[in-house]
Amino acid sequence: MIKVGVVGYGYWGPNLVRNFSVSRHFQVVAVAENKPAARETVARHYPSVLACEDAAELVARDDIDALAIATPVASHFPIARAALQSGKHVLVEKPLCRCVLEGEELIELAARMNRVLMVDHTFLFTGAVQTIRRLINRGDLGKLSYFDSMRVNLGLFQPDINCLWDLAPHDLSIIDHLWNDKVVAMDISGYCHINPTSPDMIYLTLHYARDAVAHLNLSWMSPVKVRRFAIGGTDRMLIWDDLDQDQKIRIYDSGIEFRSDDERATIIPDYRIGDILSPCIPRHEALSAVIEHFANVIKRDEQSIMDGTRGLQVVAILAEAQCLLDRRLRDLQKLRRGS
Numbered sequence: 001m002i003k004v005g006v007v008g009y010g011y012w013g014p015n016l017v018r019n020f021s022v023s024r025h026f027q028v029v030a031v032a033e034n035k036p037a038a039r040e041t042v043a044r045h046y047p048s049v050l051a052c053e054d055a056a057e058l059v060a061r062d063d064i065d066a067l068a069i070a071t072p073v074a075s076h077f078p079i080a081r082a083a084l085q086s087g088k089h090v091l092v093e094k095p096l097c098r099c100v101l102e103g104e105e106l107i108e109l110a111a112r113m114n115r116v117l118m119v120d121h122t123f124l125f126t127g128a129v130q131t132i133r134r135l136i137n138r139g140d141l142g143k144l145s146y147f148d149s150m151r152v153n154l155g156l157f158q159p160d161i162n163c164l165w166d167l168a169p170h171d172l173s174i175i176d177h178l179w180n181d182k183v184v185a186m187d188i189s190g191y192c193h194i195n196p197t198s199p200d201m202i203y204l205t206l207h208y209a210r211d212a213v214a215h216l217n218l219s220w221m222s223p224v225k226v227r228r229f230a231i232g233g234t235d236r237m238l239i240w241d242d243l244d245q246d247q248k249i250r251i252y253d254s255g256i257e258f259r260s261d262d263e264r265a266t267i268i269p270d271y272r273i274g275d276i277l278s279p280c281i282p283r284h285e286a287l288s289a290v291i292e293h294f295a296n297v298i299k300r301d302e303q304s305i306m307d308g309t310r311g312l313q314v315v316a317i318l319a320e321a322q323c324l325l326d327r328r329l330r331d332l333q334k335l336r337r338g339s
Contacts, residue, residue, distance in 0.1 A: 001027045002089075002298060005058035007079055008070035009033035009042055011156075012093055012120075016068050019287050021046065025295035026066075032058050055079050059086050066298065068120075069093060072160045077102040080117070084109045089116040089298050091290075094169040096311035099319055103312035110308055116297050118304055119311030121173035125289035127282035128240050128248050132231065133178055135251070141233030147175050147214040148230040152222035162198045164190070164325065165318055167218040172314045174229070177305065181208040183317055188325045193221055199329070204321055247278040 004026045006016050013033070020026045030050035031042045039051040055071070058064055059082045066089035069079050077097045080090045084106065096119045097103050110117035123129055135141060149171045158166050185207040190199030202218040227242035237252040253274030296302040304310075 001025065002065050002295060003027050003029045003063055004066045004068060005030045005032065005061070005064045006068045006070065007032045007055040007058060008093075009038040010035075010070070013038075013070040014041075015287055016070055016291075017042070017046065017049070019285070019291045020068070023288075023291050023295065026291065029064050030058050030061065056082070059083050059088070064088060066091065066116075066294075070120075073098055073165065074160055077106065080106055081109060084113050084115055084117065087113060087115065089294075091118045091120055091294050092311070093120050094173070094311070094314070095119070095165060095318060096308065096315050098315075100312065100316050103308065103315050107308040107312060116294070116304065117308040117311075118294055118297065119173075119306050119308070119314075120287075120290055121169070121177075121306045121311070121314075122286045122290055123170050123174050124177050124306055125286040125293065126242075127284060128242065129174055129177065131249060131279060131281055132238065132240065135238070136178055136231075140236060140251075141231060141238060142235030144179065144210075144212050144231065144233050146212060146230075146232045147171075147179070148232075149215070150217045150226050150228045152217060152219035153225035154222055155220050157194065157200070157220055162190070162202070163200050163218050163220045164188075164202045164204070164321060166220075168202070168204060168216055168318060168321075169314050171214075171216050171229070172317055173306065173310070175206075175214055176310065176313055178231075179208065179212065181210050181212065183207065184209050186317075186321055186324065188321050189328060190325050192329070199325065202325070206317070248281045249279055251277040251279065253277070 042051040067083040229240040
């Protein structure tokens with residue numbers, strides 16, 4: 001059994017503890033949480049698990065082999081670094097850290113200590129993403145042209161990060177898992193309705209080397225929750241609605257066929273409208289599969305699909321987008337003051 005400790009018992013921590021507790025690979029030894037009420041909840045639900053206040057207590061324990069970190073983003077780096085330095089495997093809630101330099105240090109440290117560093121990009125283990133990946137790898141959609149994501153809801157407002165860092169890691173990790181291409185340019189705009197220094201609405205467009213584009217609509221200001229992901233290919237198009245329990249994925253046998261260059265000036269494209277297919281999607285708790293994958297990577301039975309390097313790629317895009325967003329917001333403020 002791999003003995004594990006969990007740092008943070010707020011929003012995501014209880015899910016981690018529950019899944020680690022029922023896993024055949026792990027034994028939960030301790031949970032660190034600074035809120036007394038949360039520690040009381042741990043003690044009540046898991047009497048055999050030690051509930052302590054400080055993450056440093058878990059890092060220092062010799063009877064813990066791995067640490068799962070579900071704390072605010074600013075604390076990811078120092079806790080993960082201390083855990084790796086103490087010889088523990090680490091699973092970090094998304095995003096990996098706040099900047100590229102922190103991520104690079106964690107990756108180098110994990111390699112030097114021969115320990116696993118993974119980021120909890122849970123959506124990669126959903127039946128929907130696994131199905132979409134198989135479709136793309138088989139070439140069912142043809143050459144990919146675009147990704148269009150809408151990830152909006154009313155809150156939850158985060159005190160330490162804006163909605164870019166809260167919501168975009170999901171879609172960026174999914175696109176990286178499905179497409180594995182390099183971002184060559186980006187555009188971004190953001191709007192601050194609640195906190196004047198923290199955008200709660202973001203529109204991010206990424207341009208990829210292989211001539212595909214990704215557009216992300218991210219918001220904490222929507223009256224309804226939407227989790228919708230569209231992928232366009234030359235042969236077929238796909239819609240994934242994560243909130244639709246009956247037909248999560250719809251594949252549209254539709255497309256556009258262009259004529260030769262000498263005919264385009266006089267002949268419009270041919271539009272092909274075909275059948276709609278909704279494949280059966282496997283139903284399972286994605287986080288349970290994350291925990292299984294974490295164990296198998298620790299045991300060297302699998303290669304990680306969300307290791308530190310993958311996590312750093314997401315952080316690098318976020319960091320570049322944030323710099324561009326900061327400039328755009330400053331320019332917008334100047335325009336408003338001058339009007």
